Amino acid sequence: MNAWRLLRHSMPRRDLAVGIALAATAELSAAALLGLSGWFLTTCALVTLLANTTWSWMYPSGTVRALALARTSLRYLERLVSHRVVLATTVNLRGRLVRGAGDLSARELRAQRDGTLLTRLTADVETVAGLPAQVLAPLAGCAVTAVLVEALLLRASPVLGAAELGVFAGGGWWAIRTARRTRRHLADAAAARAGARTELIAARAAFNELRCLGAVPQVRDVVAAALGREETAAAAAAAEQRTGRLGLRLLAAIGQGLALLLALQAGGWAQPVADAVGEVLLLAAVWDLLDRLPQLFQELAAAQGAAARLGPLAATAADRQQPVPMRGGPVLSVAELPAGDGGRPLSFTVRAPGLVVVTGPNGSGKSTLLGQLAGRVPTVPGQVRLGTAPVAELPAEAVAEVLTLVEADDWLADTTVSANLCLAAPHADPERLRSALAAVGLGTLRLDTPVGPAGRALSQGQRRRLAVARAILRRPRILLLDEPTAGLDRPTAEALLRELRRV
Known part of the structure; x- marks a missing residue:
C-alpha cells in the first residue's frame, strides 16, 4: 500500500499545509540571510576602501535583522506545528490500524505472531506517521528554496543560471543514487539482524536440548556469522553515505566556483565582488539543504516499505466478510476437504x-x-x-x-x-x-x-x-x-x- 494512501484519512491536512509553508519560508529566510549578509559585509568593506559616503547601510542592515528574526521564529513555529502533525497522525493511524487488526482473519492474525504485530503498530506506524512532517516538509522547503534561487540566478545572469541548473540536476541525481545504494546495504543489514534474532529466539527455546547435544557452539557460530554480515552491511552503508556527502560537497564547490568566476567577469571590480560573494553564499545555503536529500529519500523509501507492511491492517471491516447469524442451522460445515x-x-x-x-x-x-x-x-x-x-x-x-x-x-x-x-x-x-x-x-x-x-x-x-x-x-x-x-x-x-x- 502507498504511504500517502495510508495517511489520507489520518493526517491533519490543514496543520500539515501550515507546517510545509512555515518550513519553506524558514529555509528561504535562512538562504536569503546568508546571501544578503555576505553581500552586505563585502559591500561595507568595499565602500570603506572607496571612501564612499553616499551609500546607505540602513536598509540592508534592517533586512538582515528581519531575516534573522524571521528564520528563528519560523523554525520554532515549524517545529511546533510539525510535532503536532506527527502526534496527531500517529494517534489517528495507530487507532485505525488497531481496529483493523481486530478485523483480520484467523490465518492473517496467526501470521502476525512472535511480536510482528507489535512491531507493525509501533515502529512501522512511527515511520509512516513521520513522513508528512519530517520528510515532506523538509523536501518542500528544499525544493522551493532551490527553485527561487535558480530563478534569481537566471534573472541576474542566464549563463550562470543555466550552469547552476545543470549542477543542481547532477546533485539531485547523485542524492537519489546515494539513497538507493545505501538502502540496499541497510536492507542487507536488517535481514542479517533478523536472522540473528531468529536464531537466538530458537536457541533460547531449545537451549537445554542444544546443550545436551553439544550444539551450542555451532549455534553461537551461526549467530556470530549473521552479526558479522550485519556489521559488514552497516559499514558498507556508512561508506556509501560518506561517498554521497563527498560527492554533493564536490558538486557544491563546482557550483560556487562557477558562480564566482562568472560574476567576476563583469565589468569593474567593486560591485561584482560583492555580488559574487552574495551569490556564492546563497548557493552555499541551497547546497546545505541538498546535502540532506539522501537521508530524506532514504526515509521516504523506509516509509513506503512500512506502509506496504501495514497494508493488511488498513483494510476496513466493510472490506471483509461479516459473520452471518447461524440460528438453528449447522454451526460448522465441511465440504470436500482434502x-x-x-x-x-x-x-x-x-x-x-x-x-x-x-x-x-x-x-x-x-x-x-x-x-x-x-x-x-x-x-x-x-x-x-x-x-x-x-x-x-x-x-x-x-x-x-x-x-x-x-x-x-x-x-x-x-x-x-x-x-x-x-x-x-x-x-x-x-x-x-x-x-x-x-x-x-x-x-x-x-x-x-x-x-x-x-x-x-x-x-x-x-x-x-x-x-x-x-x-x-x-x-x-x-x-x-x-x-x-x-x-x-x-x-x-x-x-x-x-x-x-x-x-
Whole structure:
C-alpha cells in the first residue's frame, strides 16, 4: 500500500499545509540571510576602501535583522506545528490500524505472531506517521528554496543560471543514487539482524536440548556469522553515505566556483565582488539543504516499505466478510476437504450440542484439519463454512465469538495462572476462575502461581489443562482440542474428557 494512501484519512491536512509553508519560508529566510549578509559585509568593506559616503547601510542592515528574526521564529513555529502533525497522525493511524487488526482473519492474525504485530503498530506506524512532517516538509522547503534561487540566478545572469541548473540536476541525481545504494546495504543489514534474532529466539527455546547435544557452539557460530554480515552491511552503508556527502560537497564547490568566476567577469571590480560573494553564499545555503536529500529519500523509501507492511491492517471491516447469524442451522460445515493423509475428502457438519472425535496416526493431518476448521490454515474458499460464511474470510474476532481452538502448543504468558485465564475472560471473578481450573482437574493450583516463560514452570499436563481451562472460560459454541489428554495419566485424562462433555 502507498504511504500517502495510508495517511489520507489520518493526517491533519490543514496543520500539515501550515507546517510545509512555515518550513519553506524558514529555509528561504535562512538562504536569503546568508546571501544578503555576505553581500552586505563585502559591500561595507568595499565602500570603506572607496571612501564612499553616499551609500546607505540602513536598509540592508534592517533586512538582515528581519531575516534573522524571521528564520528563528519560523523554525520554532515549524517545529511546533510539525510535532503536532506527527502526534496527531500517529494517534489517528495507530487507532485505525488497531481496529483493523481486530478485523483480520484467523490465518492473517496467526501470521502476525512472535511480536510482528507489535512491531507493525509501533515502529512501522512511527515511520509512516513521520513522513508528512519530517520528510515532506523538509523536501518542500528544499525544493522551493532551490527553485527561487535558480530563478534569481537566471534573472541576474542566464549563463550562470543555466550552469547552476545543470549542477543542481547532477546533485539531485547523485542524492537519489546515494539513497538507493545505501538502502540496499541497510536492507542487507536488517535481514542479517533478523536472522540473528531468529536464531537466538530458537536457541533460547531449545537451549537445554542444544546443550545436551553439544550444539551450542555451532549455534553461537551461526549467530556470530549473521552479526558479522550485519556489521559488514552497516559499514558498507556508512561508506556509501560518506561517498554521497563527498560527492554533493564536490558538486557544491563546482557550483560556487562557477558562480564566482562568472560574476567576476563583469565589468569593474567593486560591485561584482560583492555580488559574487552574495551569490556564492546563497548557493552555499541551497547546497546545505541538498546535502540532506539522501537521508530524506532514504526515509521516504523506509516509509513506503512500512506502509506496504501495514497494508493488511488498513483494510476496513466493510472490506471483509461479516459473520452471518447461524440460528438453528449447522454451526460448522465441511465440504470436500482434502484429507491430510491422501485419503478421500472429508465432508461433515457439526451442530451444537454434539461431539466429534478425529482419530488417526501421527502425521495424518489431525492438527492441520483443526487449523483449517479454525481458519488458521488456508483452504479452498467454501470448503469450511462457519454458519453460511467461509471461515477463512471471517474476521478473527467474529470466529472467536463462536469457535475456540486449543492447539497442542497453545501459548501461555509469562505471568500468573490468573492472568492467563483472564485473557479469555477479563472480568471473571476468582470464583469463576477456580471453577474453570476445577473442571480440568487443576483445582489445587493457586491463581497466583507463576507459569514461567512459555509455561515451563508447569508440567506438560498442567500447561495443556490450563490452556483448556482458558478456552472453557470463553464459552464458545464450538471447542476444538488438539490432543487434550497428551501428557496425562489415564484416570486424569478420563476425568478431563468427562468434564469437557459436561461443560
